[in-house]
Amino acid sequence: MKRDPGLYDYLPYDGRPKITWPDGARVAFWVAPNIEFYELDPPKNPARTAWARPVPDVLNYSYRDYGNRAGFWRMAEAMDRCGVRGSVSLNVAVCEHHPEVVAACVERGWELYSHGTYNTRYTFGMSEAQERELIQDSIDTIKRVSGQKLDGWLAPALTYTERTLDLVAEMGLTYVCDLFHDDQPGPVKVRKGRLASIPYSLEMNDAIAFNVSSVTPRHYGEIIRRQFDRLYEEGKESGTVMCIPLHPYLIGQPYRLKAFEDALAYIAGHDRVWLATGREIARHFLDNHFDSFVKASIPVGDL
Amino acid sequence: MAISDDYLKYPKRRYGMDHGRYDWSILPKRKPVEWPGKARIALWITVALEWFPLDQQGKPFKPLGSLQTAYPDLRHYTLRDYGNRVGVFRAMKALEKHGIRASAAVNAAVAMRYPSLIERLKEKRWELIGHGLDMDHLHYEGMSGEKDLVSKAVSILGKPRGWLSPARSESAQTPDLLAEAGVEYLCDWVNDDMPYEFKAGDRTLHAMPLSGDIDDAAILLGMHHDEDELLSQLTDQFYLLYEEAATHGGRIMSVTLHPWAIGQPYRIGTLERALAHFMRHPGVWPATGSEILDAWRKQQ
16 A cells, blocks of 8 residues: 555645636636436445445435436526536446436536446456446446547545556546645646546535535535635636535435525626536646646655 | 456446336426415425334444433433423424324334323324334344234234334335335335335335425434524425425425424424414415325326
């Protein structure tokens, strides 16, 4: 095991090369709905149990199923009303189980990127060949259902091997959402290719806010505003990124939706915000800022 | 540890669900439902009447509200039993003020121990829903004697039409055993806002959308939110469903209550305020689970 993941050098927030976003925007803002399928009785991975309760975990399984049956549709309409596109972190098996959900995303012009095959199949312990097969499945499935080239990766259920990001870059993806070390994009050190880390934020993630931190629905709207206000202010100096990762089974609950929609409308109502997708942010960063960020990065000292 | 190549095989990767209990269905694409009196909201209040035994074993897990200290945990035992002695009567009064009849999800142990309480509920024409034997007899895969447990709970309660498993925990057979015992609807699955057909062997049950989130104990004790926040969540839930009903047909506002939680003197006012808020709106039909299911089935 490594003591440092070796994925990035040190680049202090203070004094970095300046990021400029299209049309003078201060914040590149993106919304990342996680559209997921959790299996009722998945095969076991020795590193992680799928369900908190014994199988069948009816409560937790059905809670997640709510997202596809009910929550997604409400969430998508709220995003439509705010003029915000989604960048879908997709368990690609949803393309077979619930093609209507995926079609509703594609029709809206949303980006599809990968969140693995199922949220109950973990990468922990996979061989390189197995992990390549997992990534290739996503590349092929997303191409088939949408015509889109797969650009982004958020590891299924945030499970990894040491080589995950190397493989993702080698197989032609341009960005990853798995690193939480920054509020701006940054280069990822991979064995081959150019890969950008795009801020995704666990702090703004509804699953962390509601399921882990027990944040109230109205306060969730409030912390979204506070996060945005600060990044908008700092974005005068150099462009920042704000992401709201969502789970339709949580944000699509009737008692939670309006506070979120109000916060989303607040953000979309600002002049200097770039309502972007993950792919667009990554492309802009790779084309304009990646090299200067690599150059300015400082190798980490040895212990 | 190495992963077998089977881990990347997906035999159930197909259209619809990965099990045969119900069909995949999209809520906003269904035919709109019309409630009696053209109501927009069917207001379904469910009061859980629970008994946590003093010698609780907690198999295979301890549900919310369980005993916590070393034996004998008089503190949590009595705090939960408070609901059956005191709290439920406060909730009853609050509901009665608006002429609301609730569905009571009753542990069979409560019916055996406090028959006068059950008589009282019957007088008030509340619906009784099966809620297992007690809060220490959960249904789970690999348990023994589930068939007997179901038939005992069902017969003590007098053949209830509805069922809520304690802690919403089921074995793979629970729905089949319930259907065999004559149960018509199941409240355990939290994947929908409306009823839907649920397969149980060669029988058909219906799933009813008893809320897991809009639940006093889940919000107050699970999330540690306060009473004012509980009121906000109740009214925000109502607001959105009421709006949605204008374009998508009748909706169900389900509120799950635990008298040991909401029935405390400092909390009951929150329920009173929430009920007054709901009932101020035109087009609110307070109904029991069975009444809602019957109205829904007539239109399918």
